[in-house]
Amino acid sequence: MAPFLRYGLLRISLFFLVGLIGYAVGMRQLLLVAFAVIVSAVLSYLLLGGPRQVLVERLEAHTARRRERAAAREEERRQSGKVSAAERDAAVEDADDDAQRRAH
Numbered sequence: 050m051a052p053f054l055r056y057g058l059l060r061i062s063l064f065f066l067v068g069l070i071g072y073a074v075g076m077r078q079l080l081l082v083a084f085a086v087i088v089s090a091v092l093s094y095l096l097l098g099g100p101r102q103v104l105v106e107r108l109e110a111h112t113a114r115r116r117e118r119a120a121a122r123e124e125e126r127r128q129s130g131k132v133s134a135a136e137r138d139a140a141v142e143d144a145d146d147d148a149q150r151r152a153h
Contacts, residue, residue: 052104
């Protein structure tokens with residue numbers, strides 16, 4: 050199971066379990082929701098460290114791969130000499146700004 054899905058299901062399950070316990074002891078409405086949110090957050094911090102770490106590692110690896118691909122694309126673009134329309138527009142604006150500053 051994907052780490053994000055597993056961690057999310059564990060958090061939701063913990064929330065509902067705490068909510069059921071709160072309901073069983075007589076809590077209702079806002080007090081029940083507040084109790085479930087706070088207690089399940091604390092319990093998830095204490096009990097779900099392993100699944101959370103797996104999720105964090107997966108996200109960090111995914112982010113690193115994306116950064117590497119972006120850097121490779123940027124390097125390839127630089128070596129090819131291609132310039133995007135946005136970069137051309139920015140260069141024209143910079144040149145206009147420089148010309149206006151020199152004129153004043």
